[in-house]
Structures are given as structure tokens and as C-alpha cells.
Amino acid sequence: MNDLERNIAGLIIETLALEHLKVDDIAVDQPLFGQGLGLDSVDALELALALQNRYGLKIASDSRDARRHFETVRSLAHYVEANGAPCAN
Amino acid sequence: MIELAIERWRAWAPGIEEPAAWAAWSAAPRPLVDSGEQPSCDFVPPMQRRRLSRLARIVMHTAWPMCSDDEQLPFVYASRHGETTRTFAMLDDIGREAPLSPTQFGLSVHNAIAGQWSILREQRGESVAIAGEADTFEHAIVEAAALLGEGAAAVIVVLAEERPAVAYDGWIDDVPFSYAVALRVSRADGTAAGPRWRLSLRGNTEAAPSAPGPHALQFVRALHDGAILDHPWKTRRWTWQPVP
Known part of the structure; x- marks a missing residue:
């Protein structure tokens, strides 16, 4: 998992209150x-x-x-790379 | 006038959960400190549990043992103030002109917890969500009596309140700490075990002061000492008395 993918997995856990999961529990190609x-x-x-x-x-x-x-953390990372605003917070 | 059998009950407040703890509290009631404690609700799978607010957890914890897995019973959810925590979070978002969370929005409505109960406990019958004034508890009992009158074998009634955000101080003064009381009630003329209680209502013309503390918790006290309860509120005066 690259940094962006880890970041997105963390965002998923935090946003959706998946308190029973850690970043490493979500595989980059696991269907969400x-x-x-x-x-x-x-x-x-x-x-x-x-x-x-x-x-x-x-x-x-x-x-x-x-x-x-x-679909997956990986596809979201590709999407963010292609369409995200680099300096968005 | 309503007569009911209290087949089972369960209550929750910060630090007071087990029957022995409620018996001790009932013998010597005291204000409790609310530090945000909440029941674990381990019986709900994590993917569903994540959508339960603190108030919802308190409701699930108290109501869960009121029916068995193969039973379908009507459900009366009563709360005067409801999901103040979710509502306040959304007001904060609006104040910052931030978009609203779909989850917060969807689960802030008053019948959301009744809906979660239906899904999690696989209950497909009637459910009612009510909000009244300081006598919301008594109104919930009236609702339950109506359901029993329609032929329900038993009804689950839950009265729950969560201590609201500090911003509500001075506006909401009747939730000193979070609490819930769940009752399983049935007709008093049936064969159900459990103490029988009569609830009656008359006009409150004597300018009697309102009872101190939440009505539902006073009823928990009465379940222990069997004393008659007088609950005046504005123009209404409710009386609870044990049926011999």
C-alpha cells in the first residue's frame, strides 16, 4: 500500500466508524x-x-x-491522483 | 385508568446497570455523574453497531432482553429530547456552512432508533416513536395500553434520554444524567407474572409542584418500594399505584 492508499483506507475507517478495523485490515483490491x-x-x-x-x-x-x-481503495487512489486538488486539505 | 402487569424491566444509567445496583439506588436515590459511559452492545455485529449512537446503545442494551429471539412484540420508543447529540453536531455543521453528514441526518429523526430496533432485533410488528413533555413516560404507557387493547400479547416500552451538550444548559433541565428504562408490559387481567400497577390521570388543579427527577426513574423506585407515585405536570396529574 502506498501513502495515498493508506491515507484513503484510514479515511474510510474514520469516516464510517469502522472501529473494529485497522488500515492493514483493508486490502487495496478488496471490494468496498x-x-x-x-x-x-x-x-x-x-x-x-x-x-x-x-x-x-x-x-x-x-x-x-x-x-x-x-470499487476498491486502489481505484479510489487512482481517482484521487487523477482528479484531486493537490493542495486540498 | 390503565392497569398493567410489569412482566420484566431493565434500566441503565451511568454506573448503575445490574438489578442489585438499582435496588441500592432506589433505596437511596442520588444524582449520578455522566461521564459519557455507554453500554458495549456486544450482541450487535460491529458493522451494525457502528451506526448506533450513545442513546441508541442505551436503548438496545435495556430493551434487548425484553423479548426472546422468536417473539414479535410491538415497540414503544419514547424520548422527550431524542438525538440531541446528532442534532447539535448537524447544527454545528450548518453554522460552519459545511455539508451535512448523510448518516447523521438519516439517523437524527425521532423514529430512527425504533427503526434500528426493528432491523437489529428482527421485529416486523408495530413500532411507535413518541416525544412528550416531562410526562413522556406516562404517555408511552398510554400508547402501550392502546396496543394491548388492540390485542398485543405484550408490549415493550423504552423511555430513554441522553444528557445533552452543554449548549443546552438552561434549556433542557430534566436530564441530569443519561438513562433508560425498558419495560415489558401486558394486560393486568392476564396470566402474566409480575407486579400489577394502575395509572390514572386527573386534572392538576392544586398547583402541586412537579416531582423531582425523571418520572421513569421514580417509577423504577416505586417498583422496589411499592409506594404510590404522584406525578403532577402542568395541567395533568398522573397517579401510579400498585394493584393488590
Whole structure:
């Protein structure tokens, strides 16, 4: 896991109150939703908000690509690298 | 007038959980210090438990043993103030012009905890979420009596309050510490075990002062000493008395 991926995994744990997990418990290619980590649609909204706040991402809720970007920690990291604002806090 | 059998009860307050602790508190009631303690609710899987607020945990902890796994019972959730912690967090977001958390928003409504109970305890029957004044507890009992009158075998009633944020001091003065009381009630003329109590209401014309402390906890006291309880509130005067 690179730094950005660790960062995103930490953000997922913190934002979604996954107190029973540590960063290393989430594999970069583990599906986040459904049968994988077990996140649901409310988590998706919450996570989109957190990504927006931390990385300056703008995620359109009707975007057909959103589902693909949110598949795993790795796909989220790629998405942040390509679309995030570098200095966003 | 309502007559009920109290088949089971369970209460929670900071540091007072077990029946012996409630018996001791009932014999010598004292204000409790609320340091944010909450029940662990280990019986709820972590992925579901993460969505339980402190108030929700207190409710689940007290209500869980009121029914068995293969039983379906109506549920009355009563709280005068509800999810003040979630509401206050959202007001703070609004004040900072920050977007609202979907989770906070979705779970701040008054019937959210009743919904979580239904999902977690796999209860598919009626549930009611009510908020009243200082006599919310008595109104919850009226609701339970109505459900029993409709034919329910028993009803679970939970009265729960969480100590609100400091910002509410001077506005909310009847939650000295967080607490919950869960009761399993049934018709007094049935075969259920447990003490029987009568609740009656008349107009409060005597300008009697309101009873000190939360009504629901005073009822826990009464369950121990069997004394008649007088609960005046504004124009209403509720009386609880044991049925011999």
C-alpha cells in the first residue's frame, strides 16, 4: 500500500466508524461494497463527502463512473491522483 | 385508568446497570455523574453497531432482553429530547456552512432508533416513536395500553434520554444524567407474572409542584418500594399505584 492508499483506507475507517478495523485490515483490491468490506449506499454518500473535504474531489452523484471509482481503495487512489486538488486539505 | 402487569424491566444509567445496583439506588436515590459511559452492545455485529449512537446503545442494551429471539412484540420508543447529540453536531455543521453528514441526518429523526430496533432485533410488528413533555413516560404507557387493547400479547416500552451538550444548559433541565428504562408490559387481567400497577390521570388543579427527577426513574423506585407515585405536570396529574 502506498501513502495515498493508506491515507484513503484510514479515511474510510474514520469516516464510517469502522472501529473494529485497522488500515492493514483493508486490502487495496478488496471490494468496498456488498460482499467485500460490507459498505452500503449510505456509506457511499458519506465517503464521497469525506473525499470531497479531504482531497477536493467533486463527485457527481449521477456519474456512471462513480461506481467504478468506488470499487476498491486502489481505484479510489487512482481517482484521487487523477482528479484531486493537490493542495486540498 | 390503565392497569398493567410489569412482566420484566431493565434500566441503565451511568454506573448503575445490574438489578442489585438499582435496588441500592432506589433505596437511596442520588444524582449520578455522566461521564459519557455507554453500554458495549456486544450482541450487535460491529458493522451494525457502528451506526448506533450513545442513546441508541442505551436503548438496545435495556430493551434487548425484553423479548426472546422468536417473539414479535410491538415497540414503544419514547424520548422527550431524542438525538440531541446528532442534532447539535448537524447544527454545528450548518453554522460552519459545511455539508451535512448523510448518516447523521438519516439517523437524527425521532423514529430512527425504533427503526434500528426493528432491523437489529428482527421485529416486523408495530413500532411507535413518541416525544412528550416531562410526562413522556406516562404517555408511552398510554400508547402501550392502546396496543394491548388492540390485542398485543405484550408490549415493550423504552423511555430513554441522553444528557445533552452543554449548549443546552438552561434549556433542557430534566436530564441530569443519561438513562433508560425498558419495560415489558401486558394486560393486568392476564396470566402474566409480575407486579400489577394502575395509572390514572386527573386534572392538576392544586398547583402541586412537579416531582423531582425523571418520572421513569421514580417509577423504577416505586417498583422496589411499592409506594404510590404522584406525578403532577402542568395541567395533568398522573397517579401510579400498585394493584393488590
